[in-house]
Amino acid sequence: MNKSLFTVMTFVKINTRRFFRDRLALFFSIVFPVIFLFVFGSLNSGSSDVSFRVAVLNQSSSSFAKTFVDNAKKSDIFKISSDVTTMDKAKDLMDKSQLDATIVLPKDFGTVKSGQQIPSGNAQVIYTENSSQSGTALVSVLESEFKGINAKLVATQTPFTVQGKQLNEQSLSAFDYTFAGLLGFSIIGMGIFGPVNVFPELKKMGILRRLSTTPLKVWQYFLSTMIGQAIIGLIALAVMFAIAITVFHLKIVGNPFELALFLVIGIITILGIGLALGGWAKNERQAAPLSNIIVFPMMFLSGTFFPRFLMPDWLQNLSGYLPLTPIIDGIRLIATEGKHLWEIGPQLGLIGIWLVVIYVIAFRVFRWE
Amino acid sequence: MIEVKDLKKRYGDKQAVDGVSFSVKKGEIFGILGPNGAGKTTTLEMMETLRPIDSGTVLIDGVDVAKNPNRIKYLIGVQPQSPAFQDKTKLKEVIELFAAAYGEKVDVMQFLRDVDLDEKASNYVEDLSGGQKQRLSITTALVHGPKVFFLDEPTTGLDPQARRHLWDLIEKVRDRGISVVMTTHYMDEAEILCDRIAVMDSGKIIAEDTPQNLIKALLGRGFKKKQHVEQANLEDVFIDLTGKGLRDE
Numbered sequence: 051m052n053k054s055l056f057t058v059m060t061f062v063k064i065n066t067r068r069f070f071r072d073r074l075a076l077f078f079s080i081v082f083p084v085i086f087l088f089v090f091g092s093l094n095s096g097s098s099d100v101s102f103r104v105a106v107l108n109q110s111s112s113s114f115a116k117t118f119v120d121n122a123k124k125s126d127i128f129k130i131s132s133d134v135t136t137m138d139k140a141k142d143l144m145d146k147s148q149l150d151a152t153i154v155l156p157k158d159f160g161t162v163k164s165g166q167q168i169p170s171g172n173a174q175v176i177y178t179e180n181s182s183q184s185g186t187a188l189v190s191v192l193e194s195e196f197k198g199i200n201a202k203l204v205a206t207q208t209p210f211t212v213q214g215k216q217l218n219e220q221s222l223s224a225f226d227y228t229f230a231g232l233l234g235f236s237i238i239g240m241g242i243f244g245p246v247n248v249f250p251e252l253k254k255m256g257i258l259r260r261l262s263t264t265p266l267k268v269w270q271y272f273l274s275t276m277i278g279q280a281i282i283g284l285i286a287l288a289v290m291f292a293i294a295i296t297v298f299h300l301k302i303v304g305n306p307f308e309l310a311l312f313l314v315i316g317i318i319t320i321l322g323i324g325l326a327l328g329g330w331a332k333n334e335r336q337a338a339p340l341s342n343i344i345v346f347p348m349m350f351l352s353g354t355f356f357p358r359f360l361m362p363d364w365l366q367n368l369s370g371y372l373p374l375t376p377i378i379d380g381i382r383l384i385a386t387e388g389k390h391l392w393e394i395g396p397q398l399g400l401i402g403i404w405l406v407v408i409y410v411i412a413f414r415v416f417r418w419e
Numbered sequence: 420m421i422e423v424k425d426l427k428k429r430y431g432d433k434q435a436v437d438g439v440s441f442s443v444k445k446g447e448i449f450g451i452l453g454p455n456g457a458g459k460t461t462t463l464e465m466m467e468t469l470r471p472i473d474s475g476t477v478l479i480d481g482v483d484v485a486k487n488p489n490r491i492k493y494l495i496g497v498q499p500q501s502p503a504f505q506d507k508t509k510l511k512e513v514i515e516l517f518a519a520a521y522g523e524k525v526d527v528m529q530f531l532r533d534v535d536l537d538e539k540a541s542n543y544v545e546d547l548s549g550g551q552k553q554r555l556s557i558t559t560a561l562v563h564g565p566k567v568f569f570l571d572e573p574t575t576g577l578d579p580q581a582r583r584h585l586w587d588l589i590e591k592v593r594d595r596g597i598s599v600v601m602t603t604h605y606m607d608e609a610e611i612l613c614d615r616i617a618v619m620d621s622g623k624i625i626a627e628d629t630p631q632n633l634i635k636a637l638l639g640r641g642f643k644k645k646q647h648v649e650q651a652n653l654e655d656v657f658i659d660l661t662g663k664g665l666r667d668e
Contacts, residue, residue, distance in 0.1 A: 053522035054522065055522075056522060057519045060515060064508065064512045064515065068506075072507050199599065256499050256502075257504065259469070260497065260499050262469065263468070263495070263497040263524070264520035264521060265521055266520040
């Protein structure tokens with residue numbers, strides 16, 4: 051093997067081993083983003099389905115009422131708290147906003163009244179001021195349910211109807227956006243906060259200075275850090291993908307190898323920012339403020355925690371040029387929209403420009419001490 | 420082996436090194452002595468390629484330090500003032516890493532045996548004592564077989580046993596034909612260890628000779644110590660009481 055490359059690979063080998071021995075590093079690069087994934091994942095999953103938390107107080111003994119309650123229990127629209135059996139308990143929970151509404155089926159609900167051929171009844175939806183929106187929505191849901199039932203009981207002709215039709219195409223859920231953003235967050239954590247914390251420490255202890263008395267070149271040192279970070283980064287991101295797929299039902303439609311390659315490019319680009327900051331800073335006091343100035347705007351404007359389409363147009367245009375934005379967009383385009391690398395030219399082009407700019411700066415400002 | 424001629428370095432308006440010249444032969448221990456701020460470390464750092472040279476020349480094995488720093492790096496080994504290593508690195512990996520920095524693969528255990536650390540090959544560096552770190556640092560500085568070995572205050576902060584052990588090691592390095600250049604604040608160390616010394620003050624060398632000749636010259640000028648000198652000193656008592664055995668834990 052080429053001597054320079056042997057140097058690089060030995061550094062990669064030993065530094066990667068060191069990483070897996072370091073519990074703190076493991077926590078911040080793998081466990082920490084996973085915690086975020088669980089928090090944001092749980093917030094987002096289910097937000098696309100409307101459901102009501104209701105109590106059903108069935109005072110009727112008719113078979114119609116029983117069937118109605120059984121159907122309601124099976125429905126996705128209702129989450130029925132079956133332990134609520136009295137009005138007092140229901141009121142208490144509604145006051146605490148733990149219930150949206152209570153459906154009361156009175157005694158005569160669903161019975162065939164004298165002089166009539168078919169069952170009838172009047173269901174009540176009870177709700178409080180703080181859940182009036184859910185209450186009114188629930189009333190109209192029930193109204194339309196009853197209309198369906200009525201139509202079956204009494205043959206009528208309905209001149210105007212409306213029908214909803216769901217397109218069977220892949221559409222992006224809120225989680226798809228969140229997940230790509232969280233990967234971006236994880237890439238920043240490893241690529242920027244890692245070197246920014248470690249390098250000043252190495253300088254303080256004179257470790258980099260000692261290395262500078264050997265023939266080790268800056269490019270060898272950088273390259274070994276880049277390869278090591280790519281390995282560790284891919285493992286950390288793979289853990290996140292595994293959890294997103296198994297727990298949050300993320301569907302990966304893109305080619306996994308293209309995705310891995312794109313992730314490596316993204317990891318290395320962002321790492322360059324960390325190398326530039328950490329390589330330049332003489333101590334922690336220089337490193338911390340500058341990295342915060344760069345990281346926090348990028349984190350919030352590039353769509354890490356909330357999607358960029360929620361921003362005003364001018365901000366979307368501006369934040370589109372940040373280095374992290376094409377990375378997050380690219381991950382989403384490949385992973386959940388099934389695009390190929392050659393179809394995301396604009397993203398790759400922008401990343402390429404940043405890659406060159408960032409590493410030129412990083413090499414220029416690097417100091418061994 | 421080393422030729423230093425009229426070496427100068429200025430920081431702001433302070434002339435840190437002011438025209439220093441000396442030479443070091445193959446296989447000798449050359450000590451640079453002097454109070455803090457005399458310019459010892461700066462002189463060393465210029466010879467080690469760590470600081471740009473304002474004027475003057477340093478030749479090591481015929482190679483000009485200022486013109487050819489990359490070739491110099493293969494010729495010299497450097498022991499920093501307080502050696503440090505990254506946590507969670509095993510001793511054998513430290514050797515492997517430094518050898519790799521020179522593009523070489525070496526017999527790691529042999530280098531650890533040289534400094535009596537072979538039993539700790541699989542320990543992490545953070546478990547080492549100060550003296551053990553110094554020894555590890557010495558052997559990492561020799562992985563590539565340098566011709567010149569620089570040490571900056573190698574025994575500062577060590578206990579008497581660890582100091583003596585380090586002296587033995589430095590002498591062994593010299594006996595392999597390597598030229599040793601070291602700075603120190605300890606006169607006993609310079610007297611026992613160094614073949615020749617240079618005394619620096621305010622960026623200049625004010626005396627240069629063997630320790631014995633320098634002492635003779637002083638006595639020749641009629642110098643007498645006020646105090647009566649005992650045949651033993653407190654350190655002799657300490658070593659007699661606690662023995663020469665190394666205490667590393």
